[in-house]
Amino acid sequence: MCGILGLLLHDPSIDAASEIAEGLSLLQHRGQDACGIVTGGPKGRFFQCKANGMVRDVFDSNAIARLVGGMGIGHVRYPTAGSAHHAEAQPFYVNSPYGIVFAHNGNLINTGSLLHFMDADAHRHINTSSDSELLLNIFANELQKTGKFRINEEDIFTAIGGLMAQAKGAYACVAMLAGFGIIAFRDPNGIRPVGMASRAAAGGRDWMFASESVVADASGFGGWEDVRPGEAVIITRASVSRRQVAPPAAFAPDIFEFVYFARPDSVLDGISVYRSRMAMGDALAEEVRRVLAEKKIEVDVVIPVPDTSRVAALNLAQQLKLPYREGFIKNRYVGRTFIMPGQQMRKKNVRKKLNAMALEFANKNVLLVDDSIVRGTTSKEIIQMAKDVGAKQVIVASCAPPIRFPNVYGIDMPSRYELVGHGRTVEQISDAIGADLVIFQTLPDLISSVRQFNPAIASFDCSVFTGEYVTGGVDAAYLDHLERLRADNVKGKAIVGDVAVLEGKGGGGARDTSGSEGASVSGSGGPVNGHDDTIGLHNTWKSS
Incomplete structure (x- = not known):
């Protein structure tokens, strides 16, 4: 999962970097591995x-001061496959044709055939294991076909349409063309989110693309609109152009955005994440009431697993007329555990991240509410923490159904065999995580909790629960291949040689072995809008 952002200021004399960095800090929850x-x-x-690292650490005042210009692209990342080396940090760049910068959130499922095409037909070199770089080069290859000295919006729409005809999977993308403007587009199924907003500026308007609406809200932008599935949007200082460039497909946003990933103060595809989580709590309360009555168990207190489940837990407690208490105190300086590489690291960090207050657990039957149970590592540690401070019984209620299948569209749920729900009954899951009882939200209730706020969305991607992938093309052989790529014991090993490699292609590539700030590399780019100035990529690699 990643966060993407594009910004174009109407006044080109105002530098956009500081505002992009502020926006990325609001998307930090979507990626804590690297940013750019x-x-x-x-x-x-x-x-x-x-560089690798958090936004606040990478973009200090010195770094911001070196980022000149009134438009830009930003990205926060954690890797779902391949390398965590900073050579794969985004945005990526190619200098031919025209100079393109590119950032992507999602995952492709046909990278093998696309890589062969890039090598055998397009003769473009892919330098990393990132499918984001692959998407960039597909886009570049489509633009190259125009053979034009100057390109226009029509050429760009045609190029993005050609990309969508080739790329299969989930992708929300933002791009920037040198001397031209910024671009956003979204896969035909709309699996990953991206939207746009604007604000008044002297003599015109500033424009923003972002993964979530909260970035626009905090920056004073209004009129938030989602980029539609299969749509491309091109913004220059003179115009805004939108076009559907892919044939109609089933609109199926990833429901896990609402369960876990998105901030509660965001609105995605017309749905308030906060309201949907309230509804999840209401629906889960009915299932909890039914199961507790059937098992003849009484609960003394409802405690959320912070932070994502708080909204649902509060509504659940109100519906069941049970006390709601904050039983865990969170250390806010430890990142999300389920996106950390390695089970041992996740386990170790749970106790660094949370501390249980004995006062709220001792001699009580506790109902813990969590957004989901993925690997079970975090849940097992939390349950043990509750018992260590005196809980009599620990019942876990999950706002999501059992996660039994890997996510292939850009969320790090890599291996079927790492998922505690894969191949296990609910009772076996309960035993595996050490709970006295586990109660899961039903899938129809989850879908209803989200869809009620935008009935125009007929379906969601629920593949992690059902194993049914909306794009097709996902079989056992593909899952085996993906699991090998994403396995915890290889993540981080597939680095690009032993040096950091800059992504300037087509004559602009260079190696940086110093790891220091202030390195720069220039490459020759094609003319855009009539000028043929040399396009320089002034690059700062921060030590990671």
């Missing part, structure tokens, strides 16, 4: 800074 910004400055020149 590339800005477009005078004469079509690009300025770049990216």
Whole structure:
């Protein structure tokens, strides 16, 4: 899972970098592995800074000062496959044709055939294991076909349509063309989110693309609209152009965005994440009431597993007329555990992240409410923590059904065999995590909890619960391949040689072995909108 952001200021003399960095900090929950910004400055020149680490650490005042220009692209990342090396931090860049910067959230499912095409037919070199770089080069290849000195919106729409005809999977993308403007597009099923907003500026309007609406709200942008599935949007300082460039497909946003990933103060595809989680709590309360009556168990207190489940837990407690208490105190300086590489690291960090207050657990039957149970590592540790401080019984209620299948669209649920729900009954899951009882939300109730706020969405991608993948093309052989790529014991090993490699292609590539700040590399790019100035990628690699 990643967060993407594009910003175009109407006044090109105002640098966009500081505002992009602030926006990325609001998307930090979507990726804590690496972050990057590339800005477009005078004469079509690009300025770049990216590194492993958190936004607040990478983008200090010195880094921001070197990012010149009134438009730019930003990205926060955690890797779902392959390398965690900073050479794969986004945005990516190619200097031919025209100079393109690109950031992507999602995952492709046909990378093998696309890589062969890039090598055998397009003759474009893919330098990392990231399918984001692959998507960028598909886009670049489609633009290259125009053979034009100047390109226009029509050429870009055609190129994105060609990309969508080839790429299969989930992708929400933002891009920037040197001296031209910013672009966003979304896969035909709309699996991953991206939207747009604007605000008044002297003489015109500023424009923003972002993964979630909260970024626009915090930055004073209004009129938030989701980029539609299969749609491309091109924004320059002179115009805004939108077009459906892919044939109609089933609109199926990933329901797990609402369960876990998105911030509660965001609105995705017309649905308030906060309201949907309230509804999840209401629906889960009915299932909990039924199961507790059947098992003849009485609960003394409802305690959420912070933070994502708080909204649902509060509504559940109100419906069941039970006390709601904060039993866990969270250390806010430890990242999300289920996106950490390695089970041992996840287990170790749970107790660094949460501390149980004995006062709320001692001699009580406790109902813990969590958003979901993925690997079970976190749940097992939390349940043991509750028992260590005196809980008599620990019942777990999950806002999501059992997760039994891997996510292939950009969320790090890699191996079927790492998922505690795979091949287990509810009773076996309960035993595996050490709970006295586990109660899961039903899938129809989960879908209803989200869909009621936008009935126009006929379906959601629920593949982690059902194993039914909306794009097709996912079989046992593909899952085996994906699991090998994503396995915990290989993540981070597939680095790009032993040096950091800059992503300037087509004559602009260079190696940086210093790991220091201030390195720069220039490459020759094609002319855009009539000028043929050399496009320089001024690059800052921060030590990771």
